[in-house]
Amino acid sequence: MIRIANNLDKFTVLKFCKDTFSWGDYVDKVWDFWLSEGNLFLFEQEKPIGICHAFYSKDQVWIEGIRIDPSFRRQKIASKLINHAESLGKLKNTLFSFMLIDTKNLSSLSMAHSIGYDVSQTWNFYSLDPQRNSNYNIQFEKSLDTQRYPYYVRSWRWLPITGITLSQFYKQNKIVRSNTNEKNSIAILTDSEHFDKTLIVTLFSNSRNSVYEIISFLQNYGIENKYERIQILTKEKLPFFNLLNYRISFHLMKKSLS
Structure with a gap:
């Protein structure tokens, strides 16, 4: 009943996905990418009625894109897809499984809890419009404590920071630091792999003033590098800033597979 999806499934799946959210x-925009990456699992019952994508990295599996045909919900299909992704992860010696769930999505949270997931952290999503701004003071970081900053967001996946990743970030000036009154805020910059001209920022905020410096830098960085969208993911609530808009909050769910 669970198999790898193929391109012939696309029309049927997108048909029951089109009204998942109010917007x-x-x-439809990531299907081809997930298909090429592999591990796009499909639940079939005479026809496709559910999907789930898994991304395996280092010692974890990131589970995303769980979609169930509304006519077949409340039949534990999502749980079966997730368990399938976990079972493959165990064969790869994966230690942990992660997924992201809207804090207001009580049915999905209940499902995740029922199969052993707990809330690990809560993150907030902000959008920021690029704008010419020269009023900032930042440095490009050349060292990072991975005990304090173990994860970064890449294409809405919370991934572990490795030595290879850090080396690439240092060379490309992708780690930004602002130090105000000895309180650092850190931002890690990545390009979206799914959406053109979209900058994704993992922000670790430690003071209001240092965050202002980084946000000002990001606005100008967006203009200079021709980004149309800046997406900021942070555990903190950010202060008011022109063209910065709060969007939604998510629970980072975690389960041990060992």
Whole structure:
């Protein structure tokens, strides 16, 4: 009943995904990418009625894109897809499984809790419009404590920071630091792999003033590098800033597979 999806499944799946959220869905934009990456699992019952994508890295599996045909919900299909992704992870000696769930999505949270997931952290999503801004003071970081900053966000996946990743970030000036009154704020910059001209920022905020410096830098960085969208993910609530908009909050769910 669970198999790897193929391109022939696309029309049927997108048909039951189109009204997932009030604004629609994004599966149509990432389907080809997930298909090429592999591990796009499909639940079939005479026809496709559910999907789930898994991304395996280092010692973890990131689970995303869980979609169930509304006519077949409340049949534990999502749980079966997730358990399938976990079982493959165990064969790869994966230690942990992660997923992201809207804090207001009580049904999905209940499902995740029922199969052993707990809330690890809560993150907030902000959008920031690029704008010419020269009023900032930042440095490009050349060292980072991975005990304090163990994860970064890449294409809405919370991934572990490795030595290879850090080396690339240092060379490309992708780690930004602002130090105000000896309180650092850190931002890690990545390009979206799914959406053009979209900058994704993992922000670790430690003071209001240092965050202002980084946000000002990001606005100008967006203009200079021709980004149309800046997406900021942070555990903190950010202060008011012109063209900065709070969007939604998510729970980072975690489960041990060992």
